[in-house]
Amino acid sequence: MKPALIEDEAGLKALRFEGDGDAIQSLIDPQRPERLVMRNLQYLMSLLLFIPPPERILLLGVGGGALLQFLRHHYPGAHVTGVEIDAGLLQRAQEELGLPPADERLHYCIADAAEFIRSDRGRYDLIVTDIFNGPQSPDWVLQADFLQAVQQRLTEQGGAGWNLLIGSEQRFTRFYRELRRVFRQQTLCLEEDDHENLLALALNFEPPALEMGERLQQAVELGDRLKLPLTEALAKIYQINPVGSGIL
Secondary structure (H helix, E strand, O other): OOEEEEEOOOOEEEEEOOOOOOOEEEEEEOOOOOOOOEEEHHHHHHHHHHOOOOOOHHHHHHOOHHHHHHHHHHHOEEEEEEEEEEEEHHHHHHOOOOOOOOOEEEEEEEHHHHHHHHHOOOOOOOOEEEOEEEOEOOOHOOHHHHHHHHHHHHEEEEEEEEEEEEOOOOHHHHHHHHHHHHOOEEEEEOOOOOOOEEEEEEEEOOOOOOOOOHHHHHHHHHHHHHHOHHHHHHHHHHHHHOOOOOOO
């Protein structure tokens, strides 16, 4: 494992890995650790617009814990499982970034996420994959068997999200084609202009058809509650994804 670097940055705690240059893996606000600071993660949580409030959540990759803290705060009744391969990073995140200890609604599993998702028999309403191998998403995250394993672990009304760094358009196209096959076209993709990350969303069901105005109203209301720019994310979704091609 690369050594983790946790540094102060404009009043925030920034997590980087040695050898990855300036790439920030996580940003935590020590005063409000439940606040999602990074815009790509804010956009990733637009998935919550399309699924019922999650009661069982699986995070593949805990890192600095930004998503975990956000989801724990806004869905306090949910049970959260965080899978992290680096036990040392998990300990440092608890000591230096305010990551909460395990309790009756929070379980940590020190494991390889690829092995975990294939052996686990739980069912989840929300699964988020946020794993990087240096400055790129590992190949196995993009492969059909992993996508199928995620789909099989979702509940009937569940949804999954991927935060990805992919070096080539061709590589992403292959991944997204396979994602649409596994999830029967119920997918969306989006990106945030200031980040290289590509975001993919997938539902394990066909949602009810809504007019754009109805979805916008949902984005306003949920965005206000979660303190997220969901109207911006929704505009990006409509800009990138053709209406009638799946969820929209």
